[in-house]
Amino acid sequence: MILPGHSGGAIPETKPVHLRVRPVVLSLLLALLTLIVFWPVTRCGFINYDDPDYFTSNPHVSSGLTSANVVWAFTSGHASNWHPLTWLSLMLDAELSGPSAAGPHFTNLLFHAANAALLFLLFWKLTATIWRSAFVAALFALHPLHIESVAWIAERKDVLSTFFALLTLLCYARYVKENHRRSLGFALCFFTLGLMSKPMLVTLPFVMLLLDWWPLQRTSNFQHLFMEKTPFFLLSLVSCVITLVVQQKSGAVAALVKFPMSGRIENTFVSYARYLGKTFWPDPLAIPYPHPGHWPLPLVVYSVALIIGLSAISVLFARKFPFVFTGWFWFVGTLIPVIGLVQVGDAAMADRYTYFPLIGIFIVFVWGMKEMCVSWRLPKPAAVFFAIIILSLAAVQTRSQLAYWQNSGTLFRHTLAVTSNNYVAWNDLGTHLSSQGQVPEAMDCFQKSLQIHPDNADTLYNMGNALVRMGKIDEAITNYRRALEIDPSHADALANLGLALSAKMQFDEAVPCFEQALKLDPDSAAAHNNLATALFTEHRFADAAQHYREAIRLAPGNPQIYANLGDTMVRLGQPAEAVQNYELALRLNPDDAKTKAKLQALGVQVPD
Numbered sequence: 221m222i223l224p225g226h227s228g229g230a231i232p233e234t235k236p237v238h239l240r241v242r243p244v245v246l247s248l249l250l251a252l253l254t255l256i257v258f259w260p261v262t263r264c265g266f267i268n269y270d271d272p273d274y275f276t277s278n279p280h281v282s283s284g285l286t287s288a289n290v291v292w293a294f295t296s297g298h299a300s301n302w303h304p305l306t307w308l309s310l311m312l313d314a315e316l317s318g319p320s321a322a323g324p325h326f327t328n329l330l331f332h333a334a335n336a337a338l339l340f341l342l343f344w345k346l347t348a349t350i351w352r353s354a355f356v357a358a359l360f361a362l363h364p365l366h367i368e369s370v371a372w373i374a375e376r377k378d379v380l381s382t383f384f385a386l387l388t389l390l391c392y393a394r395y396v397k398e399n400h401r402r403s404l405g406f407a408l409c410f411f412t413l414g415l416m417s418k419p420m421l422v423t424l425p426f427v428m429l430l431l432d433w434w435p436l437q438r439t440s441n442f443q444h445l446f447m448e449k450t451p452f453f454l455l456s457l458v459s460c461v462i463t464l465v466v467q468q469k470s471g472a473v474a475a476l477v478k479f480p481m482s483g484r485i486e487n488t489f490v491s492y493a494r495y496l497g498k499t500f501w502p503d504p505l506a507i508p509y510p511h512p513g514h515w516p517l518p519l520v521v522y523s524v525a526l527i528i529g530l531s532a533i534s535v536l537f538a539r540k541f542p543f544v545f546t547g548w549f550w551f552v553g554t555l556i557p558v559i560g561l562v563q564v565g566d567a568a569m570a571d572r573y574t575y576f577p578l579i580g581i582f583i584v585f586v587w588g589m590k591e592m593c594v595s596w597r598l599p600k601p602a603a604v605f606f607a608i609i610i611l612s613l614a615a616v617q618t619r620s621q622l623a624y625w626q627n628s629g630t631l632f633r634h635t636l637a638v639t640s641n642n643y644v645a646w647n648d649l650g651t652h653l654s655s656q657g658q659v660p661e662a663m664d665c666f667q668k669s670l671q672i673h674p675d676n677a678d679t680l681y682n683m684g685n686a687l688v689r690m691g692k693i694d695e696a697i698t699n700y701r702r703a704l705e706i707d708p709s710h711a712d713a714l715a716n717l718g719l720a721l722s723a724k725m726q727f728d729e730a731v732p733c734f735e736q737a738l739k740l741d742p743d744s745a746a747a748h749n750n751l752a753t754a755l756f757t758e759h760r761f762a763d764a765a766q767h768y769r770e771a772i773r774l775a776p777g778n779p780q781i782y783a784n785l786g787d788t789m790v791r792l793g794q795p796a797e798a799v800q801n802y803e804l805a806l807r808l809n810p811d812d813a814k815t816k817a818k819l820q821a822l823g824v825q826v827p828d
Contacts, residue, residue: 243344246354247337254333254361257615260622261329261371266321267628268651269507269644270374273299275310275324279745279774284315297466299374300564305416306377324373331379332370336361338386339579345393347435352586355607359582362614364502364621366578368571371625372507377418378575384414385421385576392428396436408451415455419463420576423554425452430550434542467564483513486520487560491569492552493523498571499581502614504638505621507631508567508645527552543587550580566644628652643672647679654686662686677707681716688720696720711741719750727754745775753784761791779808783815795822 266276275281278298280289285308293307310324317323340357347353360366369378391407394400414421432438432445498505515523530548538545554577560568593603624634632649636642650665666683669676684699700717703710718733734751738744752767768785775781782805789798802819806812806826816826 242350243341246350247340247357250340250354250357250361251333251337253358254336255329257362257618258329258332258370258622260619261625262322262325264321264325264371264622264625265627266373267625267631267648268655269628269631269648270299270372274374274376275314276319279743281307281310282314282319283311283774283776285311297470300467300470301377301419302462302466303377303381303417303419305413306380306418309376309380310373321373324376325371328370328373328376328379331376331383332361332366335379335382335386338383338390342386342390342393343583345390345397346431352590355586355611356579356582358611359586359614360579362611362618363499363578364505364614364617365498365571365574367505367618367621367625368507369575371622372572375572378572381414381418381421382576384410384417385424388414388424389428389431392431393436396432396438404448408455411452412455415459419459420554420557420573422456422459422557425449425456426553427550428452430546430553433538434546464562479511479513484560486515487511487568489523489527490515490519491559492527492555494569495555495574495577496526496581499574499578502617502621505571506635506639506642506645507571508565508635508642509569510639510642510644511566511568512641541588541591544584547580547583547587550583551577552580554580629656641672643669643676643679646672647676647682650679650686651682654682654689657689659686659689675706677703677710677713680706681710681713684713684716684720688716688723693720693723697724709740711737711744711747714740715744715747715750718747718754722750722754722757727758730754731758743774745771745778745781748774749778749781749784752788756784756788756791759791761788764788765792777808779805779812779815782808783812783818786815786818790818790822798822799824 266272272278280292280296280298283289289311290308293304293311296302296307298307309327313324313327336357339360340353343353343356344350369375388407388410391403391410395403395407411421411424414424428449429445438445531552534545534548555573558564558570558573589603589606592598593600624630628648629652632645632652635645636649639645646665646669650662650669652662653659653665654662663683663686666679666686669679670683673679680699680703684696684703687693687696687699697717697720700713700720703713704717707713714733714737718730718737721727721730721733731751731754734747734754737747738751741747748767748771752764752771755761755764755767765785765788768781768788771781772778772785782801786798786801786805789795789801799819799822802815802822802824805815806819809815819826
């Protein structure tokens with residue numbers, strides 16, 4: 221929405237000579253401050269909520285930047301999104317730092333620091349103000365609501381897409397300020413890269429129109445402004461179509477039966493109000509926030525009145541305080557793709573969704589403070605003192621919240637302490653405890669999750685895994701089957717059901733389970749390996765060899781698969797290839813006595 225020309229006053233284009241170097245210095249100081257405050261994130265581990273999909277259990281990412289993986293990044297809708305640049309950046313992390321969490325965490329932090337510096341440079345370019353631009357960037361850098369985007373490896377897409385969004389706006393600012401038409405082409409290129417990092421940026425062309433209103437004051441010809449951005453709107457449309465297709469195919473878009481439209485509209489207004497509340501009082505923070513289905517009527521009425529009222533105020537005062545119009549509708553508009561009208565997943569809201577939108581609120585707050593200081597004739601030292609206090613409180617709260625991101629246990633225990641009816645958190649805490657060998661405690665968590673949501677296939681699947689660890693195979697099979705009744709496309713449940721049936725020597729039932737799992741998830745190295753083992757047991761050695769080779773392609777660092785393929789080659793009468801695979805297994809695991817014995821049986825001298 222663009223209004224006719226306002227009387228906000230021209231922004232000076234000239235700057236004193238002694239300030240020319242200060243923006244660069246300030247941008248570097250902002251980046252350094254961001255690194256210092258967020259540094260503990262580099263010591264955090266992976267969490268079991270989406271990180272397996274994005275890194276730890278994703279063979280395309282963990283095997284690094286290969287030509288096959290690059291093709292996969294551009295053609296896959298894995299994790300219910302098409303964001304090839306996010307995949308490529310994570311592959312590069314795996315290439316450079318291996319399976320450690322420290323590398324991806326450090327990369328996220330570098331992008332966040334760079335974004336703080338770019339945001340400052342953007343508003344300095346747009347407004348020719350040093351300290352207000354720096355204050356906006358510092359609030360962005362230190363605000364606790366941004367922890368989720370920085371500390372969660374799976375949210376690389378947030379920091380990466382915002383990096384390209386800010387470069388897009390910087391190029392656009394140069395195009396307008398300096399009439400540098402080539403910069404508009406660069407802006408389009410960066411916008412494309414941003415959409416390939418996270419499709420939430422589809423609203424960025426509207427942000428450009430808001431900047432035309434304030435601070436650029438380009439309000440004389442709306443039709444020209446809109447036509448100028450036609451390529452950006454077309455790219456947004458293409459991205460929307462791709463995203464909806466991918467999410468519907470993956471089943472990520474919740475059906476109206478589960479979340480009726482009335483509940484979605486309620487949650488839209490309540491979420492806007494909650495985001496505002498957490499902006500000014502960011503405690504408690506959690507992941508995820510459960511969706512109640514319907515909110516209490518008084519809260520809905522309050523939220524609707526608040527959001528509509530603030531929107532009306534922004535329009536009414538658009539001429540007198542143009543920064544309010546731009547900042548407020550930046551916040552409201554950029555949240556629209558994730559506000560819940562198209563419900564993806566089960567969460568009511570998420571801190572990470574505010575990463576780019578909160579810039580709008582920071583604009584209103586900082587420029588509003590300046591207007592108040594002028595109106596109330598407050599001395600400049602008082603304003604500086606107030607700003608320092610705010611930033612210090614934000615930094616302290618961010619440091620405090622970062623402590624919860626050490627691992628899945630600390631994160632989900634905190635979430636359960638500050639939310640209720642959170643079956644996802646109980647499930648993920650149980651998965652963490654089970655992986656740590658605390659199986660009875662994990663079973664208690666799974667039971668609590670099922671009490672809240674009895675038909676959650678993921679919880680039933682994870683409970684089945686815990687039962688396998690306890691040696692209760694029959695009970696595990698029952699849980700896997702229940703999970704598959706709820707979600708027949710649960711590839712992991714199919715694969716582990718096959719594994720449990722194999723443990724009971726029921727290979728005739730196990731093989732179809734593995735085969736169906738691979739139809740749903742062809743990239744599961746474990747499913748290929750386990751199917752091959754079942755086929756081996758049934759003396760189908762040629763078929764087994766085929767699946768062992770596919771498992772090795774997907775997980776080339778697993779010595780057991782090489783050893784299994786070696787055993788298969790022996791049965792197929794191909795000792796030379798068997799020796800080759802045994803030797804590869806020994807390179808990966810030099811202490812494997814069984815493989816050494818098999819090589820010696822084939823006449824190969826193995827050093828002790």
